[in-house]
Amino acid sequence: MTTNSPMIGSAQSKYVNRRFRPKMSERRREAIAFLLFVSPNLILLSVWTFWPFFHALYLSFTDWNLLRPTWNMVGLNNYINLLTSATFWQIARNSVVFALGVVSATLTISMALALLLNQWLVARGFWRLVIFSPHITTSAAMALVWVSMYDPKHGPFAAALGWLGLTFPNVLADTNLVLLALMVVATWKGLGFSTIIILAALQGVDRTLKEAASIDGANQRQIFRHVVFPAITPIMYFLVVTGILDAIKTFDLISVMTDGGPGNASNMFVYQIYQEAFRFQRMGYASAISVIMFVLIMSFTYFQTRIKSRWVSY
Amino acid sequence: MTHTLNHLLIILAATAIGFPFFYMIASSLKTIGEVYSIPMVLLPAQPQWSNFAEVWRVVPFPRFTFNSVVYTVGITLGEFFMGMTAGFAFARLRFPKRELLFFIVLLTFMIPGQITLIPRFILLKELGWINTYQGLIVPELSSAFALFLLREHFRSLPDELFDAAKMDGAGYLRQLLQVAMPLSKPITATLLLLASVAHWNAYLWPLIVTNSQSMRTLPIGIQGIKSAFDFPQWHLIMAGATIVVLPLVILFMFAQKQFIEGATQGALKG
Structure with missing residues (x-):
C-alpha cells in the first residue's frame, strides 16, 4: 500500500470525500474488485461442481448404499459388475441408436425446412414461429401429450391407421418400437432449434459466391453441393456434436413416457443413474455409471475435435 | 409453380409440427367420454372449460405454480447477476493469470450435471436442504452460458467509455452498473428470456431435490394428475400440460426475435 498520496484519477472527483477508502495502488484495487466479482462463481463452482465431481469418482469405488449405515471400498467391483451386466450394454446400445437416429432425422428434416424457409414465402415469420415452438416447450409436459397421442385405441395415430383399416400397435409397450417412438418425440422437440440455426x-452464405457459381453455369443442385453446403459445414458440425451429446443425456422423455421400459428397451444412462441412485439407493454403483458416462462424453468430445478437420471447411 | 409447392410443403410441415399443441388444447377441453371414444374425436362437442378449474383442485396446482415461479425467477436472476459480475471481471479487470483462471472455470463448466448429481444430493441432505428453495436454487446458480456471453459482450465495448468513467472516479461496480449495463439491454433481455424458459422446463434437478408434494415444481407436479385417479383422466392431464406450456407459448409470441437471436448467438459463438 502506498502512503498518503491521493488516489490517481480521483483527486478532482466528487466522490473522493464521500467515504474513506484505504489507500492502495490502482492495480491492487482492481485485483480486489476482480476477486470480489469472481468469487461467488468460484465458490459455488467449487462446492457444487468441482467437489461433487471428485466425490463421484470416489463413490464409484465404494459399495455405499443409502439404506446401510456403513460402506466399504470395493475397488473396481462396481465397474466390473457394470461392464459384465447385460443391462449396461443394452443401455449403451440404446444410447447409440437413439443418438444417431435422432441426430440424422433432425438434421435431414431441419435442412429441408431451412431451405424452404430461405425461399420467398407468405407469412414466413409465422411458419418459423410454429417450427421453432417445440424447442421452447416443457419436455415433461409435451411427453404427456405424446403418451396420449400414442394411445393404441384412442389416439390420433390409431384413428388415422384405423381409417385405412390398419391397427396401431401399442408402441410404448413394444420392445422393438419403444425407442423409435421416443426418437420421434426427441426429433419433434429438437428440429426447430436446428432449423433456425441452419x-x-x-442466410450468412456469401451471395456473390452463389452468383459467381450460377454465372459459371452451375445449377441449383450444384450450387448447394459445392458452394452452400461447404460454407455451412461448421454449423452442421456443431449441430451434430451438440445433438449427440444432448441425445445421450436424455432423461425427461424416458422418465415420463416409459420408465426405461418395457424391460430396458428404452433405458439410457441418465435414467439408469437415477434409478440406481434414487430408487435402489445404490449410490456407489450409480456413481460408477455416471463416471463411465462422463468418460464416454469426454472421449467423444476429444474424438470429435480430431475428426473435425476432415470434413469441416472454414 | 415452385411457390405453390413451397407453400404446400410449409403448410404440411407446420401442421405436423403444430399438431401436438392442437391436440393438447383440444383434449384439455373434452369430456372423459370424448377422450376415451373410439375412434378419436378431434374436437370437443362443447368445450369443457371446467376441466381447468378441476385440475386446479385435483393436485395442489397453485402451490406448484408458486414453486415454479420462485425457482425460475430465483435462478434466472441469480445466475444473471453472477454472470454479469464475473463476466465483467474476466472481460475488463486486470488480474494475474486471469485467462488461465477463466480457462479453469470453463473446464469446470464442461463437467456434465449428470455426474455431479449424486454428490450434490448427498451434500443437500447433509445441509438439510432437501425440499427447500435454497436447495433448488443455490447449486444451480453458476451458468456457463451467461458468464461466457456477457464476457464476450463486455469485451466488445469500447475502452474509452470505461476510461472516461474512471476519470470521473467511478469505482468498478459503478463502471459495471452505469456504463456497461445500459449498453447491454438486448443481451440482458435475451439471456433472461432463455434462462427463464430453461428453468421453467427443468425436470431432473427439481425431481432430485424435492420429494414432498408441497415443494414440487409444475413439470413434476403435473405428472401426479395421472396417478390421482384409477385410470388416466387424459382431459385433466392435458389441461395441466396446457397450463404449464401456455405461458411459454405466449412469451415466445411476444419475444420471438430475442429467442431466435439468443439461440443463434449461442450456437454461432459457442
Whole structure:
C-alpha cells in the first residue's frame, strides 16, 4: 500500500470525500474488485461442481448404499459388475441408436425446412414461429401429450391407421418400437432449434459466391453441393456434436413416457443413474455409471475435435 | 409453380409440427367420454372449460405454480447477476493469470450435471436442504452460458467509455452498473428470456431435490394428475400440460426475435 498520496484519477472527483477508502495502488484495487466479482462463481463452482465431481469418482469405488449405515471400498467391483451386466450394454446400445437416429432425422428434416424457409414465402415469420415452438416447450409436459397421442385405441395415430383399416400397435409397450417412438418425440422437440440455426447459416452464405457459381453455369443442385453446403459445414458440425451429446443425456422423455421400459428397451444412462441412485439407493454403483458416462462424453468430445478437420471447411 | 409447392410443403410441415399443441388444447377441453371414444374425436362437442378449474383442485396446482415461479425467477436472476459480475471481471479487470483462471472455470463448466448429481444430493441432505428453495436454487446458480456471453459482450465495448468513467472516479461496480449495463439491454433481455424458459422446463434437478408434494415444481407436479385417479383422466392431464406450456407459448409470441437471436448467438459463438 502506498502512503498518503491521493488516489490517481480521483483527486478532482466528487466522490473522493464521500467515504474513506484505504489507500492502495490502482492495480491492487482492481485485483480486489476482480476477486470480489469472481468469487461467488468460484465458490459455488467449487462446492457444487468441482467437489461433487471428485466425490463421484470416489463413490464409484465404494459399495455405499443409502439404506446401510456403513460402506466399504470395493475397488473396481462396481465397474466390473457394470461392464459384465447385460443391462449396461443394452443401455449403451440404446444410447447409440437413439443418438444417431435422432441426430440424422433432425438434421435431414431441419435442412429441408431451412431451405424452404430461405425461399420467398407468405407469412414466413409465422411458419418459423410454429417450427421453432417445440424447442421452447416443457419436455415433461409435451411427453404427456405424446403418451396420449400414442394411445393404441384412442389416439390420433390409431384413428388415422384405423381409417385405412390398419391397427396401431401399442408402441410404448413394444420392445422393438419403444425407442423409435421416443426418437420421434426427441426429433419433434429438437428440429426447430436446428432449423433456425441452419437458416441463419444459410442466410450468412456469401451471395456473390452463389452468383459467381450460377454465372459459371452451375445449377441449383450444384450450387448447394459445392458452394452452400461447404460454407455451412461448421454449423452442421456443431449441430451434430451438440445433438449427440444432448441425445445421450436424455432423461425427461424416458422418465415420463416409459420408465426405461418395457424391460430396458428404452433405458439410457441418465435414467439408469437415477434409478440406481434414487430408487435402489445404490449410490456407489450409480456413481460408477455416471463416471463411465462422463468418460464416454469426454472421449467423444476429444474424438470429435480430431475428426473435425476432415470434413469441416472454414 | 415452385411457390405453390413451397407453400404446400410449409403448410404440411407446420401442421405436423403444430399438431401436438392442437391436440393438447383440444383434449384439455373434452369430456372423459370424448377422450376415451373410439375412434378419436378431434374436437370437443362443447368445450369443457371446467376441466381447468378441476385440475386446479385435483393436485395442489397453485402451490406448484408458486414453486415454479420462485425457482425460475430465483435462478434466472441469480445466475444473471453472477454472470454479469464475473463476466465483467474476466472481460475488463486486470488480474494475474486471469485467462488461465477463466480457462479453469470453463473446464469446470464442461463437467456434465449428470455426474455431479449424486454428490450434490448427498451434500443437500447433509445441509438439510432437501425440499427447500435454497436447495433448488443455490447449486444451480453458476451458468456457463451467461458468464461466457456477457464476457464476450463486455469485451466488445469500447475502452474509452470505461476510461472516461474512471476519470470521473467511478469505482468498478459503478463502471459495471452505469456504463456497461445500459449498453447491454438486448443481451440482458435475451439471456433472461432463455434462462427463464430453461428453468421453467427443468425436470431432473427439481425431481432430485424435492420429494414432498408441497415443494414440487409444475413439470413434476403435473405428472401426479395421472396417478390421482384409477385410470388416466387424459382431459385433466392435458389441461395441466396446457397450463404449464401456455405461458411459454405466449412469451415466445411476444419475444420471438430475442429467442431466435439468443439461440443463434449461442450456437454461432459457442
